[in-house]
Amino acid sequence: MAYCVHCGVKLGESENQCPLCHTPALDPHAPPDPAAPRAYPVRTPEQELKRSKKLLLFLCILLFLVPSALCLIIDWLTGGGLSWSIYPCGALVMFFICTIVPIYLPRHKGYAFLAISFITLSAYLLMVEWISQSGRWFFPIVFPSLLLAFIIIALMTLFYRLGRLNKLTVLAAFFAAVGMECMAVELFCRLAASLPLTFQWAIFVAAPCIFLSLSLFYINSNRAIREELVRRLHY
Amino acid sequence: MAKGKRWYRLDNAAKLYPAVATSRWSSIFRLSAELTEDIRPDLLQKAVDKVMPRFPAFKVRMRKGFFWYYLEEIKEPLQVVPDSGHPCMPFRYHENHGYLIRVFYYRKRISAEFFHSLTDGSGGLTFIKTLTAEYLRLCGHQVSFDQGALDIREKPTPEETRDAFMHMPLPKVRIPRKEGRAYHFPATPAIPHTLYTIAASIPADQIVEKAREYGATVTEYLVSIILYTAFLDQEKRRPGRKKPLRVSVPVNMRSFYPSATLRNFSSFINPCIDPRLGDYSFKEIIREVHAFMRYHLNPRLLCGAIATNVADEKNPVCRAAPLFIKNLIIGTVFRRSGERGFTSTLSNLGKAHVPTGGEKWIRRFEMQLGSPSLPLCNCAAVTTGNELRLLFSSNILETTLPREMLRFLVEEGIPVEVESNMEGS
Numbered sequence: 326m327a328y329c330v331h332c333g334v335k336l337g338e339s340e341n342q343c344p345l346c347h348t349p350a351l352d353p354h355a356p357p358d359p360a361a362p363r364a365y366p367v368r369t370p371e372q373e374l375k376r377s378k379k380l381l382l383f384l385c386i387l388l389f390l391v392p393s394a395l396c397l398i399i400d401w402l403t404g405g406g407l408s409w410s411i412y413p414c415g416a417l418v419m420f421f422i423c424t425i426v427p428i429y430l431p432r433h434k435g436y437a438f439l440a441i442s443f444i445t446l447s448a449y450l451l452m453v454e455w456i457s458q459s460g461r462w463f464f465p466i467v468f469p470s471l472l473l474a475f476i477i478i479a480l481m482t483l484f485y486r487l488g489r490l491n492k493l494t495v496l497a498a499f500f501a502a503v504g505m506e507c508m509a510v511e512l513f514c515r516l517a518a519s520l521p522l523t524f525q526w527a528i529f530v531a532a533p534c535i536f537l538s539l540s541l542f543y544i545n546s547n548r549a550i551r552e553e554l555v556r557r558l559h560y
Numbered sequence: 561m562a563k564g565k566r567w568y569r570l571d572n573a574a575k576l577y578p579a580v581a582t583s584r585w586s587s588i589f590r591l592s593a594e595l596t597e598d599i600r601p602d603l604l605q606k607a608v609d610k611v612m613p614r615f616p617a618f619k620v621r622m623r624k625g626f627f628w629y630y631l632e633e634i635k636e637p638l639q640v641v642p643d644s645g646h647p648c649m650p651f652r653y654h655e656n657h658g659y660l661i662r663v664f665y666y667r668k669r670i671s672a673e674f675f676h677s678l679t680d681g682s683g684g685l686t687f688i689k690t691l692t693a694e695y696l697r698l699c700g701h702q703v704s705f706d707q708g709a710l711d712i713r714e715k716p717t718p719e720e721t722r723d724a725f726m727h728m729p730l731p732k733v734r735i736p737r738k739e740g741r742a743y744h745f746p747a748t749p750a751i752p753h754t755l756y757t758i759a760a761s762i763p764a765d766q767i768v769e770k771a772r773e774y775g776a777t778v779t780e781y782l783v784s785i786i787l788y789t790a791f792l793d794q795e796k797r798r799p800g801r802k803k804p805l806r807v808s809v810p811v812n813m814r815s816f817y818p819s820a821t822l823r824n825f826s827s828f829i830n831p832c833i834d835p836r837l838g839d840y841s842f843k844e845i846i847r848e849v850h851a852f853m854r855y856h857l858n859p860r861l862l863c864g865a866i867a868t869n870v871a872d873e874k875n876p877v878c879r880a881a882p883l884f885i886k887n888l889i890i891g892t893v894f895r896r897s898g899e900r901g902f903t904s905t906l907s908n909l910g911k912a913h914v915p916t917g918g919e920k921w922i923r924r925f926e927m928q929l930g931s932p933s934l935p936l937c938n939c940a941a942v943t944t945g946n947e948l949r950l951l952f953s954s955n956i957l958e959t960t961l962p963r964e965m966l967r968f969l970v971e972e973g974i975p976v977e978v979e980s981n982m983e984g985s
């Protein structure tokens with residue numbers, strides 16, 4: 326029989342913390358028994374989201390089916406066949422996958438989601454290349470750029486989950502990633518066009534990005550500056 | 561309507577609830593009886609099967625008419641189920657034969673949940689008392705059907721299923737019921753379909769004694785503590801833009817117009833203080849609340865408020881509107897006013913007498929209000945024997961109201977014991 330040291334209320338036998346202030350129940354002579362039956366059944370997390378997920382699924386299907394059908398019909402009626410409607414429909418499929426899949430994936434399956442998004446995005450762009458007959462640009466340029474971008478995102482996720490990144494360093498890493506990605510894209514473009522491998526436009530994007538990134542990393546490592554910034558900029 | 565099935569019109573108060581119910585929220589409350597031994601589900605099921613015919617007004621499903629909803633008799637039996645950690649989940653009209661009542665068991669507790677269209681707290685208490693008495697009889701104990709429990713060997717009377725609002729003297733006036741917004745405790749909403757329960761046991765004699773020291777009743781005392789807690793919270797967190805503090809207190813109309821009805825027959829009064837007018841001490845608050853309650857708890861004013869509602873219902877234009885338009889209007893009005901005007905709700909059922917012979921087997925009765933429609937914390941109190949059981953229901957993560965309220969009681973020298981359905985860390 327413990328009392329909350331904070332509130333002064335007597336705690337029921339099955340309470341291992343004060344329900345009012347969440348202070349752990351402290352009674353050195355009678356530690357709370359975790360197996361003791363609860364006074365009231367405790368919430369089970371599986372039950373709670375089932376309904377709202379169903380509604381969401383319904384809404385997403387509606388959002389997906391109605392515009393797709395409209396596009397197909399308009400395309401068919403105006404052109405007598407299917408031409409441009411493939412693009413919006415493909416985009417909708419992608420949107421559908423990117424919104425629905427994360428809801429149904431169990432928590433902490435971020436990498437699976439990244440992989441799925443990567444595959445669908447690649448498939449969509451490949452399809453665009455194939456249908457539009459606009460030359461070969463997917464494999465030489467888009468695919469490696471996209472792959473690099475996803476690898477960077479995956480790495481950042483990993484570091485964030487490992488607790489190596491805070492708000493400031495996430496921002497720093499983001500700028501560094503943008504800079505690197507730009508440089509990579511220019512390289513891939515030049516490779517595809519058989520041009521000499523130098524940087525022209527990418528350097529103008531990358532330089533400020535990398536400068537920003539480095540300053541952020543520096544601020545992060547310097548406690549005095551960090552505190553000064555927090556003091557001046559807190560809101 | 562299928563042939564041969566009885567049906568009921570919704571009473572005046574009941575008409576609001578289906579119109580504002582959604583899949584996320586509807587107005588529900590729960591009454592429980594805690595016994596001294598573990599519940600036997602088979603006997604409880606038998607007891608439910610025997611008790612339900614005595615309560616024809618609860619054996620109904622919600623049906624849509626063209627102009628109004630109505631309640632239609634259900635022939636199928638009601639199943640008892642083990643209690644879940646999700647009290648007062650919205651009813652779905654197509655599930656469970658459409659029953660608007662559920663019966664649960666958990667360890668030593670029998671609980672019944674009611675959709676508010678069926679009945680109010682008083683009708684619910686009658687049901688849970690009758691069910692508990694019958695259950696204990698099936699367990700082989702000598703318990704009689706008295707002290708508010710209905711004798712299930714008798715036939716239901718028409719008086720029990722009638723709309724008592726229509727049988728009271730209603731004045732032909734409309735009382736304006738404009739009430740602005742009230743202060744709400746700053747809150748973080750919990751995940752939908754979560755209802756946190758904090759139960760506090762308080763010795764009834766001590767709290768009555770304390771309330772008497774202030775010259776007030778227990779309800780007035782508890783309302784004053786809520787107002788005082790909210791007052792201090794607002795002073796601390798929102799000193800800049802203050803709002804009035806208002807507590808909604810359901811009133812059992814049966815105490816003014818004796819009626820055997822098991823359907824809705826209650827009204828509300830809303831004691832209020834306005835900190836924009838100046839500071840309050842606890843003594844000042846309790847004096848004001850006491851005066852407010854004395855003044856407003858009179859049949860004339862209560863009838864006036866009901867007459868206004870009935871006049872809306874009887875309004876020819878409103879009556880002629882199809883159901884979906886009514887729902888739209890009622891829903892809009894409810895969302896714009898509704899619980900925004902209240903800091904909290906305190907429903908005090910008062911003393912629940914235990915059926916004779918059950919004293920040894922029944923530890924307590926308790927009432928829990930369902931999830932509020934806004935992020936709020938509401939409370940309900942029932943006194944059994946010398947124990948006042950106060951149950952807080954909230955859909956928010958913060959525990960400001962119960963914490964400050966119970967700490968206040970402890971500081972006043974009244975011992976409090978708490979239990980909850982919250983997971984330990």
Ligand SMILES: [Zn+2]
Nearest residue numbers: 329332343346
């Ligand atoms: Zn505490």
